[in-house]
Amino acid sequence: MTLLVIALFIINTYVYSNLRQRYIEEIKNNFTTQAQILSNRVLLAVNEFDNTIDKLTVSQIIEQIGHLIEGRVLIIDSSKIVIFDSFHILNDEKIDIYEVDRAIRGENISNIYELNIHGKAMYISVPIMQGDRIHGAVLISTSMDGVYKSIENVQKMLFAISLITLLLVTMLSVFFANFISKPIKELTIAMKRTARGVLNEKIEITANDEIGQLAHAYNFMNTKLSHIEKQRREFVANVSHELKTPLASIKILAESLIGDKKSNIDTHREFLIDINSEMDRLNNIVNELLVLVDLDEAKLELKLKSYSLNRVVDKVVATILPLAEKRNIKVRVEHKDNVQIVIDQGKIHQALINIIHNAEKYTEQSGCINIKICYKNKYATIEIRDSGIGIPKASLPYIFDRFYRVNSDRARKTGGTGIGLSIAHRIVSLHQGKIEVISEINKGTTFTIELPIDPRQYCVT
Ligand SMILES: Nc1ncnc2c1ncn2[C@@H]1O[C@H](COP(=O)(O)OP(=O)(O)OP(=O)(O)O)[C@@H](O)[C@H]1O
Ligand SMILES: [Mg+2]
CATH class of the missing domain: 3.30.565.10 (Histidine kinase-like ATPase, C-terminal domain)
Structure with a gap:
């Protein structure tokens, strides 16, 4: 069970981080492409003589394709002055952010930030470049809240699936534990009882599988054992009985001899002859018993x-x-x-x-x-x-x-x-x-x- 929890945890973490990475990567590529398209279009607004970007043309261009971009678009010239802001807030202002700085040096760059008011946002910036000349940069900022929400949902779903799997596995293992180990436990208890000398106890056989056969064999063994035990008890009882009779006779004869002070030697002799014959009888019994034991063993x-x-x-x-x-x-x-x-x-x-x-x-x-x-x-x-x-x-x-x-x-x-x-x-x-x-x-x-x-x-x- 612990192994399963560990496995599920590893799978969950791996799938989640992989998915998140791929998803964000895809969004980044998507926006970078959009920014690049925009950058290429903005090139049309570059004045060939003084390399300035014509604001009006830029506005027209963005009007044409801006609606395709889900985010705020800023066009910045090479001196970091905002030429166009789709939110109309930073127009003509100087912007000094890391991404713009890098884009003006000719790099495509993107980063995700946690902003105080707007939540998670991605900044994508690409240069407006013609040959080696850099005329400015395109900056797109887009909210990542929706993206992170989707990722969170996926994570919740993964967690729910893991939980259900765990629950199912637990239920199945409890079921199988009952199904398989219960009869084995019963059999073990019965065997221990047999070992302690409790015989003639039977196990109820419900299954017809290997465990059922084992229970069958156990019952058979138990019946045999109790039969042998019964024979043994009878045998011991019989032997004791047989030995007791001549021993009792010998005792009586011996006691009479000890107590008798009057009788003559002939009477004593008679008593001794009786004792002797009882002794022979005892001897006979013991010899026959030995033969019997011999026969059982050999x-x-x-x-x-x-x-x-x-x-x-x-x-x-x-x-x-x-x-x-x-x-x-x-x-x-x-x-x-x-x-x-x-x-x-x-x-x-x-x-x-x-x-x-x-x-x-x-x-x-x-x-x-x-x-x-x-x-x-x-x-x-x-x-x-x-x-x-x-x-x-x-x-x-x-x-x-x-x-x-x-x-x-x-x-x-x-x-x-x-x-x-x-x-x-x-x-x-x-x-x-x-x-x-x-x-x-x-x-x-x-x-x-x-x-x-x-x-x-x-x-x-
Ligand atoms: N040929 C026979 N004629 C009559 N009764 C017999 C005969 N053989 C056996 N029996 C009877 O069967 C019983 C059992 O015989 P068994 O030989 O086992 O015991 P036993 O002769 O009494 O003692 P032992 O163990 O000394 O032989 C005898 O006690 C006897 O009553
Ligand atoms: Mg005999």
Whole structure:
């Protein structure tokens, strides 16, 4: 804005002074020409013998052309005596002014003066010359008030135009500032609020331009952030809850031990065994949490290599077998196909342990577990079927959620924390595979894992 005012000021001053100069110059030239014409005519009145100027002839000449000149005309002879004054005031008087003095020396001259009564006036004087001989001078004086008035009007007009331009520019910039910077300001405020932790706040999108797209992206980011924040809160709440239960048990057992002075060593031993198993539970939870965090962080870092899936399953079964045998559960592995597959072996091993361990954990004594490995199109399938307690239909959609357990009491007996399946699900998803489950209460559950033979051909996210 300041720049504009400066620019307008410079333009105004330049245009005004240029215009004024040209205008005055033109008037000067005009009057000089008129004076010269008059001077040439007056030459006719010069007496050839004594070089005097005949007054009568001059009067006649001026009568003929004087009306063409807008001003006072004076004809002066070489001794500066006024021969003719169109105002009839200075006739026969000696005139001593600068312009006449110079004209008598052969110069064309003009000057503008500020006169007390008449205002601004221009004096133009030219010599009456024939060859080298100077017979006198013509002096024209004309008022410049009208001229200066016109120039002043032009100046006023220029000022008015500048003012209107300034006003228009100001209005336009205010309009554009509102139009462009208002949404940016709103967005900045919203972003600052987000940075301060105020989530789930949306910006109203009115424009469809780049700023509108930015607001869209911001809203999308905000929704994602609040979703992540919600998950984080739930996760922390769940973890705290899970850790609190065994800690509370340990505290009660420890307090009983401290307060108990009568019981014998065997009872103490029993208490310590309970404390120990609660500690194991805590340890288990922490380990599983660490695996989960690991999986979240190492999202894209699957160490993919070609492995025999049959071998991986055999290894998992070998670790579960002692537990199963203890409870007289039969484990049968059916290698329908020899499946060579590209996987992160460590992670798939972990996923299979979680699912096969569940099959063992949630199967009553003398039950059975059947595992089948086969090809299905471009996928490898591992089916884990148990004859266990089953999962109620209502719980099926939630069993892959973190910390979800069908029945907390039932699970507590078996020592679960509800993380195992969510880990398995995440690992299989990372491999672009999927897990399906069908179950019937008291009949058994079947988990089916489908893994692509080579997940590298899919977009790994
Ligand atoms: N084969 C199964 N038969 C019956 N119920 C099952 C079976 N597998 C899982 N469930 C149910 O699904 C719930 C979630 O399983 P998940 O493996 O995630 O947790 P968990 O076994 O309780 O604890 P952990 O985190 O130690 O594995 C279990 O609590 C259990 O109720
Ligand atoms: Mg489990």
